[in-house]
Amino acid sequence: MLQKLLIANRGEIACRIMRTARQMGIRTVAVYSAADANAQHVKLADESVYIGPAPSSESYLVIDKIIAAAQATGADAIHPGYGFLSENERFAEACAKHGLIFVGPPIPAIAAMGSKSAAKAIMSDAEVPLVPGYHGDDQDLDTLRAEAEKIGFPVLLKAAYGGGGKGMRVVNHSGEFTEALQSAKREAQAAFSNDKMLLEKYLGNPRHVEIQVFCDQHGNAVYLSERDCSVQRRHQKVIEEAPAPSISEFTRKAMGEAAVRAAQAINYEGAGTVEFLLDTNSKFYFMEMNTRLQVEHPVTELITGQDLVQWQLLVASGEPLPLAQEQIQLNGHAFEARIYAEDPAHEFLPSTGPLTVLRTPELSAHVRIDSGVIEGDEVSAYYDPMIAKLIVWGSNRTGALRRLVTALNDFRVAGVRTNVDFLRSIANHPQFQRAELSTRFIERHEQDLFADTSALEDDYATMAALAELVQSQQSQQAWFANPGLQLNQPAQFTLTLQHDGQPYSVTLTAHGDGWQRLPDQRVWRASWQHDRFRIHCNERSFFAHVLAAAGDITVMTEVASIRLQRYDVLLELQHEQATGGMVAPMNGTVVAVLVANGDEVAEGQPLLVMEAMKMEYTIRASHAGTVEQIFYESGELVSDGAELVRLSASA
Structure with missing residues (x-):
C-alpha cells in the first residue's frame, strides 16, 4: 500500500484526493505556486512544497519541479488529479524513471488516447462506433479546410491532445474557418503545448453521455454506469447527472460494454472515462477517452456508494478491483452543478477577486460540497474559476432535482459574480425537468436562461x-x-x-x-x-x-x-472612460495583437485576443475606424477595465 502521496494539482480536486488518502492512512504532500501560498489544499496536506510563480507554465506544468518535490519529501506516488499534467505521457514517464508510482494508466495507454486522431483508429479496430471526421497528420490550412468541405459544415474543430472544451470551435460555414482554426490552435498550444487539430462532423442535437470505466493490473475491467453531461457552455460541462435519464437498458449495456472494449484495447489500468455522443435514434459514437478522473466523478460515487479515488489508490498499489461487474449496484439519482466565478450575462467572462462571502448549503447524506476555497480566499485569474461543486442525491430524478434547486437557493457568494442564478434557471426549466437534454440545450433556451433582470x-x-x-x-x-x-x-x-x-x-x-x-x-x-x-x-x-x-x-x-x-464618482468616471474604447473584460494576459497603429478596421473586426483562466476571449471593434493606439503587447498582463485599443471614429 502507498505510504505518502504527492498531489500534482491544486484547488478542489487536490483537497478531494487528500481527504480519501487521509481516510486510508496515506500521508499527503501538496505543491503550490506563489498564488496558492495560503490555499486550502496547502493547509489540508501533511506537507507542502513551493514550486514557482503563479502562471501554471512556471509551476504546476513544470515536470522537473513536481518530481523534485516528490523526491524531497519521500513520496512514493503521485496523483495528477485532472487537468494540468494528468494526461501527459512525459510526466508519467518521468515518474517511472524516478521510481514513483503514477496514479493513472500505463504510459502506452496515455499515449494511445492522448492523440484523439490515433484514438479514433484504435477505437475503429475495437469496433467502437465513430463520428465521421478527419484525424490525419497534415495540418496545412488548405488541407484542413478541404477536409471540412468534404465532411460538410457545420464541423467541429478539436485539439487533438486536448480536453475540457479547450481548443474547440464549432465552424458553421467556410468563411469562419480560418479565424476559428487560428484561435483554436492558440488555445490548444497554451493549454496542452500542442496545437494539432482534428475535424468531426458536428451533430445537430446529440446528448453527451460518458461511461466510467475501471481496470486493474490483473485483467479485470468494469463500467460503473453512465453520466449525462449534455448541458454545456463553450463545450464545458455545467450540470451533470447519473444515471443518464431516458436511456433503455439495452443502450446502457451496449455503451458500457463498448467502453470496456475501448479500455481493454489499450491495456488500460485505473480510472478512465469513455465519452460518447448519443443521437435521437439511440445510436452512439465514440468521442474520446479521458485517461484520468473526471470533474463529475462524484455523481457516480453517490449512485454506486463507491469512492473512486480509493479505487484509484488501490489499483495503483497493485490490488484487484473491489467489485466485479455483477456486484455493482445503482441506487437513486445524483446531480452535480459546477459553481463558477463568472458572469453568464456577459458571455461567461470569469470574475476575479476575494470571496468576501461564501455560504454553502448544509451538508448531509444527500448534499455534498467539493471545494478548494473558503470565505476570504481569492479567485485568481491564473486558474480555473471554479468555486465549488454542488452534488445532490435523491431516490429518483425528481427528488434529486428538487434537492438541487433547494441547495442552489442556499448557495450565497459575494465579492465575485457567479453562475448560481444561471444554474437555477437550468434546473427549473421545464424541458430540463422533463429530461429533454442535448448539447445545444443552453443555445436552444437562451432567452429563458438569460432572463433580463432590469x-x-x-x-x-x-x-x-x-x-x-x-x-x-x-x-x-x-x-x-x-x-x-x-x-x-x-x-x-x-x-x-x-x-x-x-x-x-x-x-x-x-x-x-x-x-x-x-x-x-x-x-x-x-x-x-x-x-x-x-x-x-x-x-x-x-x-x-x-x-x-x-x-x-x-x-x-x-x-x-x-x-x-x-x-462612487470614481467608478462612474471609469465607466464613462471605458465606454469610449476597447477595454479588458477581465484580468488576463494578451496573447495576440491582430492590428497595428494606423490600420483601418471594420465594426466587429478582431483586434486583440486575451486569455484568462485557460480560455480565450477576442476583443472586437465596437465601431469602424482607425487604430490610434495599442496599449499592450502580446504576453503582457492586463487588469479588468483597462483600455486595450483606442479607435478614432470612421469618417
Missing part, C-alpha cells in the same frame, strides 16, 4: 436600502443621524447605488410601520431572521439575503441575484 433592479435596490436601514437600527444608530431627515417632515433614508456603472438613488420615506419608495405606493418592511431578511411588501412576504462587502451590496432571492455598488 425590471427587478428597483425592487432589489429597495431591499438593499431596507437592509441598510434595519442594520443601522440594530447597531443603535439613531435614524435622525441620516442626513435625509428633515424637521417636521416624515423620516427619510437615502442610499445612492450604482448598477453597471449607472448611478441612481433610493429614497425611503417612513409610512406607518413601514417605508415607501416614491412614486411607488407599496409599503415595504424588513426584519432580520437568522442570517436573512424577511421582506414584507403589501400583502406579500418572502426571504432575501443581502450581502454587503466593501463597496458591493448583493441582493439574493429565489428569483435572482443582483450585485449593486455603493455610489
